[in-house]
Amino acid sequence: MKRVLKYLVIIFGLLLIGTLATGWYLVRDEAFLKSQLSSNTLKYTGRELKIQGPVKLSLGRTTTLEADDVHFANAPWSDEPDMAYAGRLKISIDLTSLFDDQIVFPFLSLVNCKVGLASNSDGQSNWEMGPEPPAEPSPQPMEQLPVVFRNLQIENCNLNLDAPTLEKPIDLKISSLSMQHLEDNRWESRADGSVNELPLSVEGWLSPFDAFIFGGPLDHEMKIALGELTLQSSGSVRDAKTGEGANLSTSIQGPDIGALLKTFSLPPLSEGAFDYQLNLNTTGQMTRLVLDGNLGNLDISANGELDRLIGPRTGNLQFSVDGPNLGALAKLFGIDGLVEDPFSQQADAGFDGNVISLKKAVLKTASDQLEIGGHINAQQGYPGTKLDVRLQSDEIGRWTTLLGQPPQTLGPLQLEGTAAIDANGLISIEAAVKQALTTLDVNGTLGNLPDTLSPDLNVSFRSPDASHLVAALSRATFPAAPLAIDGRLGLRNKQFTLGDFKIDLAGDQADINGRLNLENRYAGSDVELRLDIKNAGALGRRFGQDGLPDQPVQLGAQIKPDGNGLAFEVTDGNLGEIQIELNGRIPDLQQPLAIDGSFDVSLPRLSDLAVFLPDAQLPDAPFTARGNLESDDNSVQLKDVVVQLADDRATINGLLNLDNRYAGSDIHAELDIKSIGALSRRFGKEGLPDEPVKLTARVQPSGKGMAFELHDGNLRDIQVEVKGNIPDMAHPLVMDAAFDIDLPRLNDISFLMPGKELPDAPFSANGRLKNRQSKTELDQVRLTLGANKAEIYGDLLADNRFNLLIKASGPDASTLEKVIGQPMPAEAFSVSTQLDGGAGEFYFSNLEASLGQSRVGGNIELVLGDVTRLNGNIKAPQLDLSFWDTPTDAAEPEPKPAAKREWMFADTPVVERLPQGLEVQTNIQVDELIMSNTSLTDIELGIALTGQSLDVIPFRFSGVKGGSYQGSLRMDATGPRPKLDFEAAGKDIRVGIAAAPGQDPATFAPIELDIQLTGEGTTHREMASSVDGKIRIFQGSGQVAKAGLDLVFSDFMTQLFTTLNPFAKTSEYTQLDCAVFSADAVQGQVSVFPVIFHTEQLTILSEGTVDLHSEKMDLSFNTKPRTGLGLSAGVLINPLIKVGGRLTSPAIEMDPEETVKTTGLAVATVGISLLAKSLSDRFLSSADPCGDARKEIEKRDSAAN
Template structure:
């Protein structure tokens, strides 16, 4: 206090001189001596003082000095020029005490000032003044009392402090008043602003030469207060903080919203420092902790070390916190770094922190942190928010500068997860922000999702409390609002979910109640996905996900589809937005859209055959604002456009799996339209009640592009019915098929319990109009544009006969009314049985109203390789003339015939079956006639070409007496040995073969006119070439000898009898009767040389009996059939060269 006395004595002396001068010359003198006064003040303070403004003096018993623009300079080392800058100073003194050398200040006003206190470790404080001359020469008694100040006023004064080059701390005093008695009693009140917080303060104490004693301090803000009392060497204090916002600004560090505190304790100055003890109270909502109750604690601070030891309850768990900083050998100012050790211990967890703090202009903290325990979910921040994970350990390196904390080398292991990465914490904001990136080889998300609750057993008599379902659970992610997260994440594998996720990348942001994932990239079972989602707990959810190509083979495998499925869904895009606090509310009010496209999809069989070629332009699944879900699809199927529109139940009902969910489907494929209507059980996926369906199309020709086959133009067709499915069977009822006027109804049932589906039922026709079916058999249809044209009559494409091994069948087909337009045709019924790949049609019976009947049986066995087929057909009394008339084919053909067929073959295609055909065909026709000029085009053209080649003219009407023919097939080659056609003017014998292996024809037709004048003009002709377009040309004897296998039928006449005898026709058929007579002649003459003459005579006699004469039809057969010996052939050739005849093949009686 000695310096204070010197300063007071010097000021008193100066003021005394001023008073004397002022009394002489007043203010004029003051301003004239302003520089001298400034010099005197500078010498007194040891620091330059500037009086830059006007000086004024009010003379009275309490003279008042007014000075404006006053400045006191700083020492040279300070950061700014002046220690104090003051706009106005008013000093009012008591005059009489001043005459006695006593300084009594009546009033001191400091207005508009700026005082900046600075200190450094080396220079000390800028408020320490050097002793001036006056101080050196003046001797002031140490017993002098303090100057009394009746009233000290501070207005709009800026007080600041800067220590060690740091950012200055600023206190803005709005208005303050204080008084200091001569005995040292100080009383002060003030209103000031600190860090934008308004404070009210009151201080009282006693200032003596020994210091301050018996002091009391009260500070208040709007919601916080501090009370402290100094008694002796001990300070007791209490802090109550209810506003984290105000407290954060006051201490210069962020405290979470809602943080509060109530702490009390005592402190004492010790020789090496200060000690805080008897610490008690609580902290709440601090950095995610609900509450930390301090039961006992102490803090020791010395010049080089700080030690903290607190015991209490952290989230109701006994916890001990220990902390030490500095080594104590050096002061904090002297030490280059401050070692740090900290730890927290609970009953199951332990936190250890080691490292150091490096002081300086930018303090740097480097720490090593380790956290381990028995259960991650027991940590205070996570308790009750996670499922159990088991033991865990987290290690990291931490460095901090200012309010930024960085964690590097993070290695965390818990549950099935192994995480590494780096994080940065920003503590200078209202919410602690965590930024960085984490990587993991395996991330187990199971602890972050609540497990499905097991149903509890309810005791008898206890009321059952309904449990919340999935749709009632709140939609939220547990996360403290005091933390904000912004992380880049990557994981090679994600576990804990029902979906297989790999290669996950994204940016996770959590702030407040909002959770967002942006830049999301992952693979779902190998399928790439990208997009993002955002959720606000209890309020809304938005999601946008887009997939890369999805291999349909994988989808087929997941669905259990056995057919080959190739192609990719090019892109699947999902968008969802909705408001609600639960999943049920989101689905009921949200908008969901799923879109996909595919360039090319092929569905084929295991054998490589393709059955479906599909292109999808767009598929969209949508649910808007809780309305019924819709599915729309557009694309092409084998070049034909298709459109599908489906409407289902509400999305909530669909996901909840309600018991009866309606679905309607409309399908358009080109011009074909179909519809389905059904109800199904959402829980089991099974149908509730029958499924109704319908299909209709204007013509089958519209499906030509779809099938790749030139389908004919047909009447409109329609198929409708109902289907009902169960585990045992699928039943079709109310089936109705319509094509034009034709209608078929019936019921079918498909059994599902055996190794194969078993189809059973009965189909009945109300009427079948053959005109509706006629386009299927029209032969003039031209190939469709873009479709290949083949020279083969029999297709080489597989008939997919293997399909017959996939199901069994027992079907009855009844068609009681067959018509052709308005003309009745007949009736038909058939029985179809299929079992284990063996098909039997037995019988197929057709009765014609015009006369005659068809009866056939057929079988196929696809269990063998290749499949085997067999057909037996017998037609009796068939009046083809009436039938052709009623079928509107022609009215210019009439007659009747019998027909028999018994054939078998094996193969996968029609071409293979034809190439291996075995069996025979027999045709016997009776009287009839043909009007040649009205024949169908192809037949008329053939006859018109054939007759001239035989040397005959075309007849307008051909009267048919009879015809017989038998073709025997062996391994695809058919041999005709006994063709006989007789008309009123012509008899034709034919022999040859038909090779179905290459679809070629090699046949001789030998005509014999009944008019002798025409005999010399007729010639045999040869038919050869492809079956669909044979060539017709005359031939000679030598060419006929190359026909293989023709001789058998004539060398043994009994062959002809056997060939036709089993048909069972009347003896009145002249051709058959003539053939039968050959057997009688053959028995009389067995020699080859006389055989032909006998055959000729018998045939002639038989034909003459019905008014017709066949002249020596078989006379040249000896030569035609090649029965003569080699030398005879040579003789015949020589004879032909010597004396040629008009018709060397014919001889006459």
């Protein structure tokens, strides 16, 4: 705040004195005057001063400046633009006083002003401005005040103070303030306003005002009212600077201290009415002090005699405090964490010259007591001071809040100690602490005052179980085991000393000796460490770490600085049978990998390290690692570094430069494996061959990149040679390299792909990768597999993109079956495409492929990501699928019986069938499609999948024997209920449905169809239950193959057909004259009528219903032999058949011969009369039943329209 006043005086002075320097002729130049005031303020404060209103300067012996709308800028970090604002400022100066020792401002007036004082979380305050003043010598004592304001008037002003430490800002509003410094040095003041909305009034006088600074007599009378609080004080002091000769009376009163504390967001240290009196009466040289009263339920009293109030030299004082909340009172003084319990405190002090005697100082709560006694010498360094301290607590865990920990249950604690300072200022302490069965004894010195403390202490700690104590103090986990610590701890000039420091945890011991310098790169440090652990596994389990071996550990180590680095030596290091010897140095700790030394590690079994690598499968085989490391400046020379596992060995030699991107490094490695199969089995990997592997490699940095060479690489007959360079390791795909790989058989590397059968054919890969600045060019990259060849040309770019031309061809695609994983025909093939893209992007353009007579071309775009996009246009002059469409003679395995489904259309979401995160836009055109028993022409198929919408439009084709088909499918799931719309129309279609393999297409029965179906629903069952539409199928003359029925239809449908047509059992083909199928659906209720199957032997008529809500079906079949047909005695026609049940479990419910016996069919006989009444023979007696049925259907459709 002193700096605030300082800068205010500077600003006011600049406002006047700076203007005089401009000269009399510039008085009326307002712009120049404002500019000078602003620039000088900026120079001295670093802040901008803006005067946006008029400025008036009146010169004379008393010179006056008046300015309106004055703004003073805030700190840069503040959200508020102005730190101070004045609507109107008027200030005058007595010019003649500039030549005296005291500058006089006769008048200062502020109207409508606002000042905001604030601090931020970084500890910065907005009143800190300008450069820090240079250190100045101690000033000479002043004889009078350098600046005097005679008359200060403030109207309607606001002062706001805010800081992170304040729960609520302090808002001071001044309605009016009048302060006058009279000629007799008497200061009178009167003010009205508010503090945080509490009314405020101040009235009083002081005389003389400067007695606080220069000493001497002071008289005063003051009255302050804040809300309902009143403070009154009056009296005199013989010397205001020392407090000698005080005769004054002060009182403070109010109805509720709690409300006042709440208003200012202060801790609730008390509540209730308060009335305090302070009386000082001087008789002779001694002043009687009496403080009595209460602040609500907080009582504070003091009584005694002192020669002076400030720095007393003789006298005594008794002081006591009793209150309801110790923690709240402590928070008022910035101390957090004390228990919020009722408390009492008493102190009795005596003063004799520089010595203060504490006869009795006690702080009590219900379960705690702190006592301090002794004497303090107030001279510099406190020589001869001695204090005795005693602390007793019934539950010390309540006080862990002082350490930021939650309260604990630890039990009682006792502490007794002494602190003393000798004549030279050396502090010595001796203390004994007991907490339950835990003890701590400390004695030694803490260093000399006023120098920095440098403790040198002997410590002895014993605890049968320190886990609870450690957890309470640090929240750390510590084992519940006996702990003992003994030794000497010292700290001087940032050098830490440990003398015979021993730690014993349940028999496991660590001895530490030496010194550790905490600065100058630890120069002069020297630490010796010895460990003797009886069982590493047991120790690990104490700290919650499982898996360490149940083996003893012994270790001796010495560590000490060496120049800018560190020298170390580990001797007698062993963990069970593991032996460790290390001897070396790290020349510079800034390069911790630059190690100079030797190492030798021996393990009887590598699996002994499994405790440190629990997820690794380490072999049960002997392991050694040894070698030498030599460091020179920023490089490390590796010499004869050998790592050996059983009989397999790796040897490393070379130079590793740790600076300048490893420039100059050169690493050679040799690998000698007796059996790669045996080595892999040690690590749990099967399938590698039992063959030796030898390999020599060399790696060298080259500029920003790396040169590499792999030679003499062989695994059995596999030969590998690679040599190249990566110019920039930031782009590892951009490289310059040549490679040549030859395998006599590709299946020699089948061990790399377990479960994958590879061809038994020679394989080679060779070529060159050429670096071309920001890309790598693939030059003559060739792959061969037997007689099949592939070539790759193009570029790998630095941004992980690529553009490649890929070509492949071969005389026999069947040789690639094992690579592709699909049967392939023994025909020549070729593939050529331009492949461009990058990470997750693939663009196939100018794609051309052939296989036998098949030809395919087009463009495909595949983009992977949160949404995968597949776009393409495919055109095929001819596509022969007969190889995959022709049934093989090989016996197929018997399929596993599928789980019985309860519903044909399950109650599952429809949209789950639409791929999520996939967008497709494709168009496929095939001029001729060849299949095993038919051919189609002019095929066009369009597929569009976007979000929740699927369109298959168009879908059309023609038959080689004539006829055409056109259809569309649309699934729109963008709304709350997915919608389905399917249409199909065809005429004279001969696609060979229910045809036998090899059947002449000329015998296919032509089909004409008209299908229109719509539906909607969130589940498949809802969708089926809402189906509306019709199905019309008319079939002409042709042959129906029994083998084709078996291939297309289910076992039930095939059995039903042979039951209705017993001739199908003995004949390979059924000669069909015509067939009709008609069905209408309204909201899932399907009416089937008529269905006619008219063969050369008989006519079958069917009608009925299917309820897609319940999936129940009720279909009736009537079979009648053709007129004039002679039947053999072995042929029995079932005239009346009824099919019921549900779609997933249909049943022939009536068969007069009861001969239908098949798995999964429920057979039940019902009355023939019931079935007969449901059938009509109007079509059975017709010479052209299909034609009559068609006319009936067209008539019905016409009436419906």
